[in-house]
Amino acid sequence: MKPSIPQGTRDFGPEVVKKRNYIFRTIQAVFELYGFAPLETPALENLDTLMGKYGDEGDKLIFKILNNGLNDPKNIQKAQLAFANVTEGKNDKNLTERALRYDLTIPFARYVAMNIGQLTLPFKRFQMQPVWRADRPQKGRYREFYQCDADIVGSKSLLNEVELVNIYSTVFQQLGIDVSIRINSRKILTALAEVCGGLEKLTDITVAIDKLDKIGIQKVKEELLSKNLSESQIAIIEQYLQISGNNQTQLACLTQLLGNSEIGQKGIEEINFILNFHQNNSALTVDFTLARGLNYYTGVIFEVKANDVQMGSIGGGGRYDDLTGLFGVPNIPGVGISFGVDRIYDVMEERALFPTTISIGTEVLFFNLGDAECKTAYHLMQLLRNKGISCEIYHENTKFDKQFKYAEKKSIPYVVMIGSKEIAEGTCIIKHLPTSTQVTLPQAEMTNYAFQ
């Protein structure tokens, strides 16, 4: 049998894991710096928990897990009936009642709803775990990928949004990725829908205008036309989409267009509040075409894209006013952001942004030059390890050539050579491979040598 892994999943080799961990470490350190506490939830959730939370398209992409014991005689009939239901597009508990986590936000909401009595609000948590989507894989899109989320629940304050923007800026600055953080408010989009065709058109409108930079104004208009919007309504949307200029100019134009709408005004105020805190943040730009697919957002929404790289968004998030209401605990507002680690990795790889230092593993290789020599070397090596220096000893007594090549291949900068001559003298040779220089030291002084 030819070994393989499922489509859209990946193995991560040692070098890749080191680089990924660098990203995780960076993000986690910033999360902690801003006062977020860690949380982990199961890979599996009850299907009920997830269904209906991500929109119709989202529901289709949830990986469902087949129940066990379907072949048990007492289950067979139920299973067959259930299967018929499923082929009609419905879910049936007799066939599947668990699913793989689709994102980290809904499981978090579920956790908050279950533990609301124990939590001190506002509750700030971060979570870095894989999620699964039954999507067709392509560039920058995987079926298993990691998200790093930070959310705050139990606070309506826009200060939270301000903080989240700061987290985005800090992380991407530390990683060296040049990004633009786009910001909009669902309230503004709602106001637009109120003016053009009513709230039931909100999704159609947002989906269409979200594609503007991809398909152009003409195609967007065609799509809106096909969704039964009138010419005059489309004209307003076109005006809306043509808003341009710097952040202040755009807001001024928008106020003219939607300022009469109460909810529109609120949206504009929100954006203004955040911009005021970030006057010197050139990465932050308002973008009224930003919509975001997940339909639980109700307020400010974010999306982060790497500049000058052909890649979908590498982060996103927004405010949701009543996510826990879905689980029976109403009136807990929340806001959060997410980092797409896998795409961030791809961007950093493409841009060669990983520091070279993160790939260093073993620092010192001890040569194996015979039984007695090996024993001496081994004890010296343990002394070095006790000082926190990572060491290896070559696994067998073979010629220098091989041992050098091993060190070179693993990018081990130092080798320590102890042969019969050194044993007799009580010395050792430390050689630095990159510079091809070496020193001979008494063995007792080796642990004081400045390996670096």
Add this chain to the structure above:
RNA sequence: GAGGGUAUAGCUCAGUAGGUUAGAGCGACAGUUUGUGGCACUGUAGGUCGUGGGUUCGAGACCCAUUACUCUCCCCA
């Protein structure tokens, strides 16, 4: 869910209008070199050309099917 592309050695790929024993570079291994690697030279190993069928005197190449991978659209991190 819809539509493209690719599949030849461990890796990256050649392979010309179908014609004899399927090639290169890199890598691996061995030697030149039994206490000093990277360089160089020499040599060795490694492929039922994704799988199954068909056309043909003859198929890596052409046709059909199938599988895997990859990209685009929808949607999304």
